[in-house]
Amino acid sequence: MTTPLNKQVDRLLRKVFGIEALRDGQRRVIDSVLAGRDTLAVMPTGSGKSLCYQVPARLRKGLTVVVSPLISLMKDQAEKLEEVGIASTAQINSSLSRSDEREALQAIESEDKDIAFCTPERLALPEFQELLRQTGVGLLVIDEAHCISQWGHDFRPAYLEIGAALSVLGNPQVLALTATATEDVIDDIRKQLGRPGLRVVNTGIYRPNLQYRVRQVTNPDEKSAVLLELVQSKKGVGIVYAATVKAAKEAYQMLLEAGESVTLYHGRLKAAERSENQNLFMSGERRVMVATNAFGMGIDKSDTRFVIHLQVPGNLEAYYQESGRAGRDGEDAECTLLYYHDDTRLQKFFLMKSKAPDHKHELDREKLERMIGYAQSGFCRWKLLLDYFDNPLPGFERCCRCDNCLSPPVISGEDFEQQQLGDLRLAEVVVGDQHQAGVAVG
Template identity: 65%
Template sequence: MKAPSAPQSKQITTLLRKVFGIEALRDGQRNVIDSVLAGHDTLAVMPTGSGKSLCYQLPARLLQGLTVVVSPLISLMKDQAEKLEEAGIASAAQINSSLSRADELAALEGIESAAHDIVFCTPERLITPDFLALLKDSDIALVVIDEAHCISQWGHDFRPAYLEIGAALEALGRPQVLALTATATDDVIKDIRTQLGRPRMAVVNTGIYRPNLHYRVKQVTNPSEKTAQVLELVRSTEGVGIIYAATVKAAEEMHAQLKDAGESVAIYHGKLRAGERVENQNLFMSGERRVMVATNAFGMGIDKPDTRFVIHLQVPANLEAYYQESGRAGRDGHDAECTLLYYHADKRLQQFFLVKHYPQAEELRAVYEAARQAVASNERAAFTEADLKPRLEHISASQLKICLKMLKDGKLLKRSRKLDYSLAKTEPKAAQYEEMARVYADKHERDREGLEQMVGYAQSGYCRWKLLLDYFGDAAPGFEQCCKCDNCLSPPAIQLSSFDQPIELATAADIDTDIDTATEPGVPPIATTALPELAPAPLVAAASAMALPRTAGTA
C-alpha cells in the first residue's frame, strides 16, 4: 500500500489535533485512511468502538469533492451530521424520509450548489432516479457504505435495499468506495466485493478481539430461573446495560418484570410507535433509564460507550449476530460483561425463524414473465420495479428486489445506468430458474448450520474468545485463552461437544410468532448467515487443554 507523502502526513496530524482533537490515529484507522487517500477501493473490518467514522471524516477534509455516506439508519445519520456540524468538522447534509419537505429541499439545494462536504443518505434514497441525477452532477470523491455486511446475502443482517448499491455506483461512474463493517467472514468479504463490482477491493481487517469484554454463558432450566438470573445480573452489575430478547413478547414481559421489581428500565422494539421508540431511546442514552430491554431493532449505530453489560435472553441466530450485539458493551475500553442465558428450549425459536420464504423457481419465472408483459404493454424495451409491482401482488417488495437481482445475475435481465431494466436476448430455460433458486436452498442449510454453531458456543467448555476468533478466522498471534471468560475462570470437568447433537425442527405451534424485525421504515432485514464449517469438538478433560479446531479456510 502506498504510504502518504510527507506533506499529506503533516496535514493529517494537523487535522487530527486542531479539528478532531485527537493526538494520534490507532493502527487500524491509519491503515484505512492511508488506503483511501492512496485512491484504493477499501473494505474496513473493524470492531465496534474502534473509530470507523473517523476513517471517512478525515479523508473528507482532504479529498477534493463530495463524500456520500450510505447508512441504513436514519437516527445514526442524524446524529453524525449534527455532530460534524456542531464540531465544525464538515458541512454535512442528510437526505431521508424523516425530513420535512422544506428541510429536504434545502438539503438538495445545498448539494446542487456544492455547499456540503458530506451527504448522508439511505440506500433507498441513493437509488432514486432524481437523487442519482443530482449526485451525477456533483463532483463525488468517495462513496462510504456503512454497515457493509448488509450487502451480503451470506451475512447475518442482509437487507435487500443494499442489493441496489452496486448498480447505483455504476450509474455514478464508479467512484471510489470505502465500505465499513464490524464483522465479516471470508464468505461475506468475497460477496461484498462481488456485489459492489470491486473484485480487487483492498481489505483492512484489524481483528475482532476486545479484551475488555468478558463473555459467559449461564445455563437455566426454566423461564422462572431465567427471570431470576436477569434480576440478579442487573442488580449485581454496576452501570448501564442492554437486555436483548428474540421477540416482542419476550421483551415486553421482561420489561414488565424488571419494572415491577423497581428497576430503572426502558423498552425498545419495532412495534412501538416511532415517537415512543425515540423517547425511550433518549431516556436510555441520557442516563435517565439504566437498562434497555430490546429486540434486535435496537443497537445498530447506537453509541453508548459506557454500557457495562449486555444480556441475551435467548440464543441469537448465529455467532455473527451475537458478536455484533454483545459488542455494544464496553465501547469506552473499560471492562464489560456479555452474558448469554441458555435455555435449551429457546433454540426452537430460532429454528422457527429459519423457516423463511426464499425465492423459488416458480417465483423467478413469474417475475420474468411479468417483465415480458411490462415490456409488451409499455411498447418500450425498458421497465422499472414499479412497472412490475401491480402484476406481482403476491410477491413482497423485498422479495421482488431479490428476484430481479437474481435474474440480472443469471443474465436474463440487463440494467442500465438509469437503473431501469430490459430483457436480455437469452431465452430462459426451465433449468435456469431451478439453478438460481438452488443458491437460496443452500443458504437455508447454512443458516441451520449457523444456528448449530451458536448452540455449540452456548454449550461449549472452550475459551469463549477462542471460539469467536476461530469462527471469524482471526488468527490473533499468540492468543491461547482470554483468562477472563467463564470457561477460563472455572473450567468444566468434562464437556461433550454440542456439534454432535442434532437440532430438531420447531413447528409454528411451538413458537410465539410475535417477531420483531423492524429497524427503520423501508429497510426490511432478512437474517442470513456466513458459515465456515466447524469440525466437531472432541471430549475434553479441562478448559486448559482445549484448543478449538480451526474453521475451514481460516488461517
C-alpha cells in the same frame, strides 16, 4: 516516512478534530483511501471507523456519500461533525420536512457540502442517483457494510442495489465499514459491489475488556430468575436483548415490577415512544434498556457495563455486534448469554420463514449451528470468536477471563463425546488452513 499528505492529515486531525494521533488501524484505512484504493475496513466497535471517511472527505475533491442503515445513525454522525465545527454535511432521509429535504438536495446540487448521508433506499432512487451523478461523487462510504451480505436478501433488499447505483454514478471509489466480517461475508460484499479487488484492512476483533459468559437454564422460569439476578447484581447501565417483541415486553414488565429502572425498545412501538425511551436510556434516566435487535446499531452509550441476551441469536456475527455495545469506553464489561435449548427452535423458525436463496439459507443454517456450538462449548469464549472470524492472535490460547477459562467445565462420558463433536465443528474455520483448538476439561 512522513509525506506531505501525512502532514496534511496530521494537521487536520489536530486543528479540526482535536486528535493528536490516529490509531494504527485508522491510519491504514485512511492511507488506503487517500491512495485511491477501494477499501473494506473491519474494525471493532468503538475503534473510530467514522474518522476513516471524515478525514478523506476534507482532503479529497468530490462529494463523499455515506450510506447508512439508520436515520438515527446518520443524525448522530452529522451532529458529531457539527460539534467539531464541520457543518458541510447534508442528510437525505424520510424524517425531513419537504422544505428541509429540498434545501438539502439544493445544497448537494450546488456542491455546497462535503458529505451527504442517505439510506440505501434513497440511494436506489433514479432521481437521486441522477443528482449525485451530475454533482460528482468522489467516495461512496457504506456504513455497517455487513448488512449487504446479512440483511440484503430479505430484511433490507435495497443493500443489493448499491452495486447498480455505483455503476450509474460512474463507479466512484468505495469505502465499506463494519465491525465484523467472515471470509464468506467479505467475498459476498466484493461480489455485491462488483469490486473483486476490494482491499481489506482488518484490525482484529479482540477486546480484552469484554468478559464473555454463558448461563445454561432449563426452563423459562429459571431464565427469568437468572435475568433478574444478573440485572440486580450488576452495577452501571446495561442492555437486555430479546429475540422477539413478546419476550422483550415480558422481560421489561418483570424487571419493572421488581423495581428496576428500565425502559423498552422494539419496532412495534410508535416512533415518538421509541425516541423517548432511547433518550431516557442514553441520558441515564433509565439504567436498563430491554430491546429487540431494532435497538443498538450506531448507538454510542460508551459506559454500558453489561449486555445480556435472553435468547440465542441467529449467528455469531449478530452476537458479537450486539454484545460489543458493552464497554466501548475501554473499561471492563460483561456479556452474558442465557442459553435455553428450546430457544433454538425460534431461530430455526426464522430460518424457515426466510426468503433468502437456497445457498444463503444453507449458510445461515450452518451459522446458527455454530452459534449453538458456542453456547454449549467448553472452549475459551474469545478463542472461539477469534477462530470463527479467522482472526488469530499469535500465541493466544485463552483469555483467562471468560467463564470457561475461570471455571473449566467438568464433562464426562457421552456428554464429553458430544461436546468434542460440537467444539470441533465450531472450531474448524476453513480459510487456507484448518484451525483446531483443544477443549478445556476440568
